[in-house]
Each structure stands twice: as C-alpha cells, then as structure tokens.
Amino acid sequence: MANSKSAYSFAGKKQKLDTHIIVVWVDNEAGVLARVVGLFSGRGYNIESLAVAEVDQKQNISRITIVTTGTPQVVDQIKLQLKKLVPVHKVADFKREDKNVIFKEMALFKFVANNGKLNKAFEACKNFNPVILDKTNKSNVIQITALRREIDTMSKNLKKFGLVSVSRTGAVAMTRGSEIFK
C-alpha cells in the first residue's frame, strides 16, 4: 500500500494511443484559437501539429486542423468538448490511417552548398513536388509537400547536401472524392 497516500484514485491501465486528425470549423473571432488550444492544454490532450487559417471570408469561418494522439475515449472527448465551444460550427475527425483522406504538410528547406550539392538536394526531393522558390549561386530554398514522417526523414537525409534551415507547417486534410463533410 506504499502509494495509497492520496485522496484520489490511481491511474488505470495504459491504453493504446491512436493518431487522429481533428478538423474544426470556427468563427474567425478574437481568442478563438486560444479557446481551442486552451481546451487541449487544460484537459491534458496532445497537439502534434496545428494549422489554421480563414477559409471563408464572407462568413468569417476559419478551419483549424489539429493532429493529436489519444485513446479512443480521449479522442471522443476531444470532439465532444470542442463541439461545446460557442464559436465552433462543426468538428470532423479522421484516423491517420484513413485511406479516404488526404493529409499534407508543407516544408521549406534552405540549402547552402556548392552547385553540385544543390542539384543533388533538388533531385532528392523530387518525389515530393519540389519547387525552387529562391536561388543564388551558393544557396537555394526548396518547397516540398509531403507527409509528416516523410518530411522528418527528408530533414535528416538532406543534411549532407547543405540543409541549414527548415520551416514547416502543420498538417492540413481533405477527404477524397466528391463528398464534403457536413
């Protein structure tokens, strides 16, 4: 009974965590992001990445995409708690494994190296829609769009080609096909 010195119960068994992408449509008003993010931190939910921007200027709607991990029970709670926020219109939830949903992150890579390495760097990025956004004779900036772990791998592997700086977004998501989430 060593650890019974508490007025509270003990933590139960650890359950398996799943990764989910939660998409939230909100009124674009002051403090709305703080409400959503504060809900996560206040209730001890994880945020792996976050992407937010206004998507409908006429109706003032922003779309927040949050990648999170949790047990099925926690993910359910996240959705239900989000729906209780006054500025939240709707909440969608996708499993990362879901084949019907496209997830993408964007990353900007800056390379400083000689021309040979810069060319190799671009070559290495070619599976991820690389675009050269800036080029000088000793540097360039390449934009790629890919999945999170692909960008993770790339940032590691590109070091040898003179990668000096990485900037990346959180994931955004969209369903495949003609259906939209209501």
Next chain:
Amino acid sequence: MPKLYSGAEIVFKCLEDQNVSHIFGYPGGAVLPIYDELKNFNSIKHILVRHEQGAGHAAEGYARSTGKPGVLLVTSGPGATNAVTALTDAYMDSVPLVCITGQVPTHLIGTDAFQECDTTGITRPCTKHNWLVKDVNDLAEIMHKAFEVATTGRPGPVLVDIPKDIQFQKSKYKNYKKNKKLNGQSHDNYSQKNIDELINLISKAKKPIFYTGGGVINSGSKASELLRELVYTTGFPITSTLQGLGCFPADDNQFLGMLGMHGTYEANNAMYSCDLMINVGARFDDRITGKIDEFSPKSKKVHIDIDPSSINKNVKVDLAIVGDIKSVLTSTLKTFKKSKKNFSKSNKHQTSNWWEQIQKWRSKRSLDYIGSEETIKPQYAIERLYELTKDKDTYITTEVGQHQMWAAQHYKFNKPNRWMTSGGLGTMGYGLPAAVGVQIAHPKKLVIDIAGEASVLMTMQEMSTAVQYNLPIKIFILNNEYMGMVRQWQELLHDKNYSESYTAALPDFVKMAEAYGCVGIRAKTPEELDDKIIEMLNTDRPVIFDCLVDKQENCFPMIPSGKPHNQMLLGPKDQKDKKITGKGRTLV
C-alpha cells in the same frame, strides 16, 4: 432617429429585459459609468458585497435556490480575478451565472494599465464562454447571448468584459424578444428507440438502482416530480449524489441515502452489486465512482444527461440518452404507462431478493455514531438542527469539509433547490455568501449555512452584507478548531501527522457576531443544544452560532482512496466489533 443609449444604459436595459431583479457587486474605477446608471433602473436592486468572491457565491446561491441565472457586477483587474474562484465553482457545479466586468478603456488594453488584467484570458477555462466588448453596437446582442449561453443546455457561468469607454459610448437598443425555444428541447438528441430500450432494461432488471444527480435539479422542479413518479412506478431503489439531494424525498423508504466517498453503506453496495444502473443527471465524478476499474462491474449502465461530453467521459455506458431530464422522463413515463400497465405487481416479485439484500446492508446503520453526554457530537448537532427545522421550508448552504458531509448525511432534504453546496470545486467559504444570495431570493424563508470554523473565516466579511440588508441568515458553525477533513485524512493516511491543520488563535465567534452587529450564540453541551438552536431560530436577525463539537470526530462511512464501492470503511462502532473486512483495514 431612434433614441441612443450609453453602453451603461444598455447593460441595464438588457438586465431589465432578462427580468433580472438583483445583482451582486462591488464598484471600482472601470465600472463607475454602470454604477452611475443604477439609480435610473428601479426594478434592479444592487447588493453590495464585501469581496468579489462573495458576489460570485451569493449569485450562485441565488441561482441554485431559484433556478434563475445569478448576476454579478465587478470592476476590472482585482475585481475580476477575485471573482474567478466563484466562476470556476459555478462551472464545476453547472450554475448559471452572468458576470459583468469593467475593463480599462479600449485604447489602454495591452499597456499594463492601472487595474488592467486579461480578464477574458484568465476566465476562458472557467466559463462556458466570455466576450470582450470592443464595439458598443455589439453590446446588447452580446448581453442577451450571454444569458442564453448561461441558461441553456448544461448551465454554467459566462462573462462579459466591458471597457470603460464602451460604457460611455452610445448606440441604439432594440427591444429584446425572448427566444421561445425551451431550455432543454434544443439540446435533446434521443429517439423513441432509446426510450424503448431503457424500458426494456427496466423490465428485465432484477437488481436495479437509480443514481441521480444535480442535473435533475437543474432541469427544474417538474423534473423532480417526474423522477419521483418514475421511481414510485418502478419501485426501484434510488441513491443521489451530493448535488442531487432533494430531488427525491430523503425520508422515503426507497431512498438509500447519498452515495460516494461518504455515502451510505447500502447505497454504495447497491451501486457495486446492481445489474442495472440508471444515471439521471449525474456525471460519474471521481468522488462517486471510487476505483474506476472496479466500479459497478456487473451492471448495465444507462446515462441520461443533457451534456453529450458527459457520456463515456469517466465510465463507459451501455445506453446513452442525451437530453433534458424533464423531457426524457416525460417520454419514459408516457411509454412506460402505455406498455407496462401492471409493472409494479410483476416487478415486486422480481426485485424482492434485491430489496432483501438492501435491507441487510441497511441494518448496518452506517451513519450511526457513538453518542456522548458531555460533548456535542457534530452528527448530533445536525440531527437536532434537522428535527427543529424540518417543519419549516428551510434552505441549507454549506462550506466544505466534514461538516458538509455530515450535513449531507444527516439533514434530510425533501424538495429540490433547498441545498446549496460546493461539490465539484470544493470551495471553502462558499456557504456564507451563498446564504446571502439565497436569503435575497427568499426573504421570508429560513436560510442556514452549516459551516466549519475554518471555512467560514474565508468569507466571514460577508456578515457585513447580511447586516446591511437585514438578511436573517443563520451561520451554524460546527467548531472543532481543526480543518477537520484535512485532519481526518492525515489521521488515516499520514500517521496522524497533523501538519498545519489545527487553527490556533481562532476568534471568539460570539464577540465577532456582536462586532458585525448581529447576534452570537454559543452551545457547549448536548444538554443546552436544543434551547440554543431554538433561540437562534427565534432571532429575526443574522446569527453566528458557535457550536463547540467533539474535536476528534471523523466522518464515516467512507471509501478509502482508490478503492471500489464494496470496500467501505465504517464508523468506530463497527471498527470495534471488527466487522470491517480485513482488506479495507489494511488500507489505512
């Protein structure tokens, strides 16, 4: 051209349209324009408290005892931060509050101005929603929306932060038409199929129990009536959470008493052993469930709640019915009467073994205590208080601690909205200002704060409010000179190391009462207790009653930490007889 009103006037026009008759508040620099307007609105009475936390709890007491939202008005900075405890308390216990705060003028926001704080930032996690009004033209709409959010669905606190310049600026005011939508209905999200399923479970159950909570009370007095009807029609036993006390008569034979950490033996054992648990408006709080992995392992669980996020939060249930209790119970009763006309006859037989078992648990008499002729036992004090006040329509508030649990165990509530206590947040200092709010709402009724001497000192200054408004509240202090619940845990879990739980240098409460301009009464022996209580009841002024009780008494029965319902720790009588199981004993 339509008439223009200042922001301050609009605030009051909105309060008028929302039928607000009382606001609790404390003036300060950033709300002066609103206070200046008070004189022009006679239908709204302002109650001046002595601390903003007191305003919040008073508004809570007002709201809980009436079912209407409580309104408080405080200034920026410290005014707002002092109200945070009360807002959080209301959030945890689902009490509808509208808090209006002043804010520094718009152009000074973000400059660390005098008495500036990020009020909406600070109160974001402890309100259902909050607004910073940046344009006077939005003010009226925001105010009305605030009332709507506070009172619909699962009720709770909201906050409207109004910068001082907005209070001066002018705008139009359109008369407000109240949305006809009834509270619950827009939140109902269940089908007849759910109800049929519930009735099917009810008709099959051999060991059923109703587990009811504050949601029944929040749904209105009609919900309590319907609950009673359903419980009588089914003949099932019923237990209640701390917040649900009063929605079913406590002296009825079907009532097993409160459940949970300090609940009765029969209620907790019935919860553990039942085959059907019908949760009506309760939330599987950790004080209720004990060890969650072993919580009522063999039962089918039904959860009726207006808040979808309460479903499956702590305990997975088999049938969820999301809706207002009143409307769910109405549908249930309607279907029940149609399909199970002879239910009570067939059911009596089906549940007779269950009732026999419950009687066995009851015979343990888990609320018993060892009486004394020399010292007043705290349980005895509550029992006497109950006996001497039960014929009046009495409103009880409490502080937090042992006295609160004894009050819940030994004071028998028969009506909803008569019991105001801080359950979720457990705020010491809640009861006295809450009693102020209750007495404001019910000037002719008997209002008693059952208090501990440590808790009551946290908001003692509100006695001054009670005196100012001639509120004859009775502060019934069970004085054991200890933070009793802290001491109890230290005794059970920390080898009697009573670290900082004894209060030396307590004030003389009788003299303190006199200093405040109210009446002080002290009771020292069981013999004089009745006479002194009667003296208190006959005093038509605020009273501080200093009841000197046994200093060592602990609150039993209890479920020790991390244990399931069937491993309760019983009181000293049983401990002496070693009736308690070996397992439970090694715990402490």
